[in-house]
Amino acid sequence: NKRGKRTATPQKKTPVRIIPLGGLHEIGKNMTVIECGNDMFIVDCGLAFPDEEMLGVDLVIPDFSYVEKNKEKLRGIVLTHGHEDHIGGLPFLLKSVNAPVYSSRLTLGLVEGKLKEHGLLGKVQLNVVQPRDTIKLGCMAVEFIHVNHSIPDALAVAIHTPAGIIVMTGDFKIDSTPIEGDIIDLARFGELGNRGVLALLMDSTNAAKPGMTMSERKVGESFSNLFQRAQDKRIIIASFASNIHRIQQIVDYAVKYKRKVAVSGRSMINVVAKATELGYLKIPEGILVEIEGINRYRPDQLVIITTGSQGEPMSALTRMAMSDHRKVTVNPNDFIIISASPIPGNEKLVNRVINELLKLGAEVIYEKMYEVHVSGHACQEELKMILGLVKPKFFIPAHGEYLHLKKNADLAVAMGVDRKNILITEIGKVIELDGVDMKVIGTVPAGRVMVDGLGVGDVGSIVLRDRKHLAEDGLIIVVTAIDGQTGEIVAGPDVVSRGFVYVREAEDMMAQTRKIAKKAVETCMANNTHEWGNIKNKIKDDVGDYLWQVTKRTPMILPVIQEI
Amino acid sequence: NKRGKRTATPQKKTPVRIIPLGGLHEIGKNMTVIECGNDMFIVDCGLAFPDEEMLGVDLVIPDFSYVEKNKEKLRGIVLTHGHEDHIGGLPFLLKSVNAPVYSSRLTLGLVEGKLKEHGLLGKVQLNVVQPRDTIKLGCMAVEFIHVNHSIPDALAVAIHTPAGIIVMTGDFKIDSTPIEGDIIDLARFGELGNRGVLALLMDSTNAAKPGMTMSERKVGESFSNLFQRAQDKRIIIASFASNIHRIQQIVDYAVKYKRKVAVSGRSMINVVAKATELGYLKIPEGILVEIEGINRYRPDQLVIITTGSQGEPMSALTRMAMSDHRKVTVNPNDFIIISASPIPGNEKLVNRVINELLKLGAEVIYEKMYEVHVSGHACQEELKMILGLVKPKFFIPAHGEYLHLKKNADLAVAMGVDRKNILITEIGKVIELDGVDMKVIGTVPAGRVMVDGLGVGDVGSIVLRDRKHLAEDGLIIVVTAIDGQTGEIVAGPDVVSRGFVYVREAEDMMAQTRKIAKKAVETCMANNTHEWGNIKNKIKDDVGDYLWQVTKRTPMILPVIQEI
């Protein structure tokens, strides 16, 4: 009896804790803390782009105060790949903690550029790893596994802990015919699965999409057709700068069709330079030409690779569309390919760029018309394949909004994972695994820290609320100087407005506003109300009521009283 | 010879002028002026919803100053159908001009509601017309033609003018199996085509989409499946209020599956009431229940029809998703169908609602998963059919952004219209047709007038620029009282900020700002600069430089000087 039950009642082991600090219920700022005993490390430290409500905010990073508070336990930072949502928050973290960084050569190459910008180069130890390498981080070991994605050199990790093996896929897809390098290391996922995997954290981005994601090579086939169709026109292709395989394909077809390649847009120029330097991008001698020199070539001798596939207002393609690009003047001799699909929220921006390019007479090919883009993320059949190979005991869907996490959880159930062993969780939750159970045992601070200019975290909800208020109805300032002794008005009230109405056409309303403000102050004085706060409130109320009545708007009203 | 050339050299006739005032290079605020001799009428007067840049703006209407200036020529206003982008601007126009309005019964029913809101009811003559009716408007006659669309009672118009027949399709699709009434009157389009049509203005909304738009009945088939799948759950369906055929189908399936129907959301309640009153919506006795009384029924006895299919923040469905709806508490016993596709720009809002509904445990069906929505606009095959029937001499693509107009023009070429007889034009252009030629002969004022609260047109580019500035970086106010005689500072400078930084955590910076402002004033005084404008500029520059240096932000700086 005793012997027979051995496997049925497994022993609890030294627990490992998983603390997601970003990437759940959101797309972006992926970051996960792994802890065991006195050791801690981080997988990824990304950024997110601000929502529309985050007025004026440049970017968003995770709240990593928990890591800062426990920095003596931090043994390392592991990065899965070089996308902004996985590395963009790193420089901000490295300003307050220091730990060796481990990742692939390309990822670290891109990190280097960021560290330089932030004046951190040379202060951080960057360690290049290869797929199948294993590094020790305290009582844990991290093994790197090759995966396919829309940037080269992407890695999954298998974390070997006292409690068992935890597999984190990072972003991935299964591409049987990748442009460079091998298909994702399915064999290793399978081996780990056979040894027994305690928990799997898997990319949910495309979990709502059935089928398989198409190979990057599919885009190449489209390019091949389109290069022929372009005939004697100049070709302009907009794409994500980080999609180096896409750029490689463009270069390859340019060579084939005897065209030179010029590059436009800051991030495109940077990535092309970095990827070429590191050998990820292979551009034959004499193919690359300066954007300044494109006029020396005929249209049919040129391909321009550019940023702006999302219609970003300051990007090179948008500037071309608005006839505002210093080197490229779009004309009916241009054949333009937008090799990306609009990220939700960017559809209108992209449409605007397409409209303007068409107005300039260019031919424009975009995703809905032609297969000029494939996703970098696994769809349902791929996710099921990984679930089938890894056969995890516990499953935590990662990277996605709730609808994606939920779908991924449903897939896991369909693949035989016990529904009660699946956890859809939130950032800041401390998940403990002891080899037997998975439990949420607590919460640490987590959330979004807004970066605006040099300020990190100094824009919070009050500032945003004020910005929103100002944005919607503008502002009325009422300035009054009052004699501190007599309580009499010495100057003003003067009324200044911004973003409210066109003042020249609203002189009567402004005069009336002044009158009402004056009356408000005088009423207070007559009632012996000398408390500035009370007078200000009276001004706010009376002016606010009046303006609402005549305009049905609620500008921010700012009374300023100066005591003389 | 003379006789033979008769048809080859057609005579010029009394010219007719077409002046689009909205709906070109945009989706929304459709409005077209038709003029002949001393007579003028309008086809449609719609509104548009503001872009993201139009901060705080409620809605946008066409600039109809040209109509106001020529109101003595205005013989009538013709409305094609009851969508906001065709009738929403009407009450604003009717405040300055008066003319009889002609349209179908449902359209005028919806117009009535608007006129009531604007206190215009009874002041405007509303004339119900039937398909195939013809009305005289000065020297022109307008004939109404039945079309299919996503609202009942939609009409195309054939304008009989001295120069020839002009056909305007309005919004349309070809639905061979409409929910109510007939298929679009293709026979009449064909008859007109055989008589000879001078010009066609045609809906371009779906001109980039190949194939045929599916019948509204297709949605019914999906509903039938989904009602079965919902089993014992409560069904909640979000849809456009104006899609009365959709609502009719929901009611019909509710009856079939023995469920009561409750209605939520102001516009849904209004439209259901109006459409029932006018007989467009047929709800059997005892089916409709008050939303207040839904708790008296089991989940499987209920269907709730609601607004919010676009994730609009204040809509009923969004409030349900945010657990903020007074009558409906979403729970795992809810089966929710979003019967619409997100309008470009609304994807994130819709996604957010879906995420929140899923978190509450509800099952959520949306467009990408299931055919729960069809468009109201004709796709390429339908557009080609109309082109083939009408065989116009001249073609003007209408209703769409440039990319749609361009595609529609290409379709017309494919259908045999001469490329030089096609005009992609802009609002404000005066297009003249004399039976022989089509020419742009001039321009009239046209554009977008922003409505914010009660203000119509008082928010312009300067106000928007200020709102944008305030939204992005907030505001710093510097208030100083100066002795007008000595030039000495009597009080201040006081610094007030909003939307810039969280002031409690930036006290040093604020103190420094005060110091710099004080120095600026003192420097001016020392240099005998007493011109307030110059002192203000100095404060702006110095404070701005300092804040840029420490924050890399550019708040709006508003210096106020009071002379004592």
Ligand SMILES: [Zn+2]
């Ligand atoms: Zn990625």
Ligand SMILES: [Zn+2]
């Ligand atoms: Zn990612």
Ligand SMILES: [Zn+2]
């Ligand atoms: Zn419509």
Ligand SMILES: [Zn+2]
């Ligand atoms: Zn319309």
